[in-house]
Amino acid sequence: MRLGVLDIGSNTVHLLVVDAHRGAQPLPAYSHKAEMRLAEHLHDGDTLSTQGERELRRFIEESLRIAEDKGVEDIMAFATSAVREASNGEDVLGRLRDATGVDLQVLSGQDEARLTFLAVRRWFGWSSGRLLVVDIGGGSLEIASGVEEAPDVAVSLPLGAGRMTRRWFTGDPPPAVEVRDLRRQVRAQIGRVVGDVVKYGRADHAVATSKTFKQLARIAGAAPSAEGPYVRRTLSHKNLSNWTERLTSMTNAQRAGLPGVSSGRAPQLLAGAIVADATMDLFELGELEICPWALREGVILRRLDGMPGT
Template identity: 65%
Template sequence: MRLGVLDVGSNTVHLLVVDAHRGAAPLPAYSHKTELRLAEHLDEAGKIDQSGADGLIAFTKDAVQLAEDKGCESLLAFATSALREAPNGEKVLDRVRSETGVDLEVLSGDDEARLTFLAVRRWFGWSSGRLAVFDIGGGSLEIAAGSDEQPTVAVSVQLGAGRLTREALAADPPDKDQVRELRRRIRLEMAAVAGPVLRAGRPQRSVATSKTFRSLARIAGAAPSADGPYVARTLNRDDLSEWIPKLTKMTAAERAALPGVSAGRASQLVAGALVADAVMDLFDLTALEVCPWALREGVILSRLDQLQPR
């Protein structure tokens, strides 16, 4: 069957069309996305402004038409922290529903962690043993760990790269005192969740997903995306530690010139690198394997699991 998946994130709104059936890997057939940056379309009260809501509705209308053009049987549509946390999120959802016919499902942070974990488990398989999975989004960091397809622990922390950049790194390049204070904040919040995750058992395989981790791995020497999803990619802690001082001294434009870093996300890379560094330090990891599957694939796989076998 052919499915359309509409992913409304804090940074990017993405329509992915896949050919999939139960028991098989979903194969991407078409992709359409834009960096709407919904989390930046906030007024003083934290509400999504008119421009942000209008942009989301316009993209959703395009997504509905494209999904129809590509022959999709159904459209799975979900949203994450930007709509989940906005005080007027329900009103925006109502507008999307009434003007496009699409009913966006707002995932909780724990659901994000759980579904991302499912995708990583299916990608690496049972031989990985106990998995730990880390995903840095625009608004939050998801952490999940376990030995089955459902994680034993699944948590979401408000340590997204976009959120931290907006709240703590105003200058370009960032002020060194702001970087130091943000580093301290990240580690305090990370330490509060590291204990419960580690008490459940140390991972045999530690995995990172998300654009932030992929960009950091790429600038540290991992293979480019053009080499395909099956090439092994790793982010080493020593390499990240060498790059962080360099990244903090660069402007966003200079970071955008690095391999694997888009102009739209370059401003968030310092905050993302600080979160990644804290993950590897507090969880005592020398390296993270980068998985090409993440939340979108988890949503697809979960949907396929609900279908009756032929």
């Protein structure tokens, strides 16, 4: 069947159309997305602004028209940290549901971690043993570990690249004191959960997902996306640490000139690198392998698992 997945993230809003059948690999058929940066529309006590709600409604309505044109039979719609943390999120979701008919499901941080873990497990298979999966989004960092399709432990921390950039950096590039303060805060928060994760056992295979990790791997020498999803891509902690240091003195325009980095994502790259570097260091990870599947694929797979067998 042809499914539509409407993903309302903190940075990007995305409609992915896939041909999916139970027991088969979901095949992307069409993609429509925009860098709405919804989290930047949170004002006055984390209230989603009228403009943010208006832009979100416009995107949903446009996505519904596209989905109809592409022959989509069913749409799954979900939202992550930006809507989850909006003080008026429920009211906004109710108005959007009344206006568009789309029932956006808000995922918890742990839901995000579990569904992303499922996607990674299906991609790499059982031979990977114990997986450790890390994902840096716009609003949060997800960490999950386990030997089954459901992780033993799933953690979500408010350490997303966009959130950290907005809350800690004032300059372009940011002053050294702000970089140090962010580094200290990030490491303190991650350090609190390391024991909760590793007590289940050390990972046989450490994996990263998300746009942030893909961009960091690309600037560190990984193959470009044009070479396809089956090319093995990795990010070493040594290379990441070197690039994190280099990024601290680069302007947003200079970061946007790096391979694989868009102008919209460039301002968040340094904060994302600081979070990634801290994660690899505190979990003692020498290398991460980049997985092309993440949360959206996890949502699709869970939907297919619930379908009657054929």
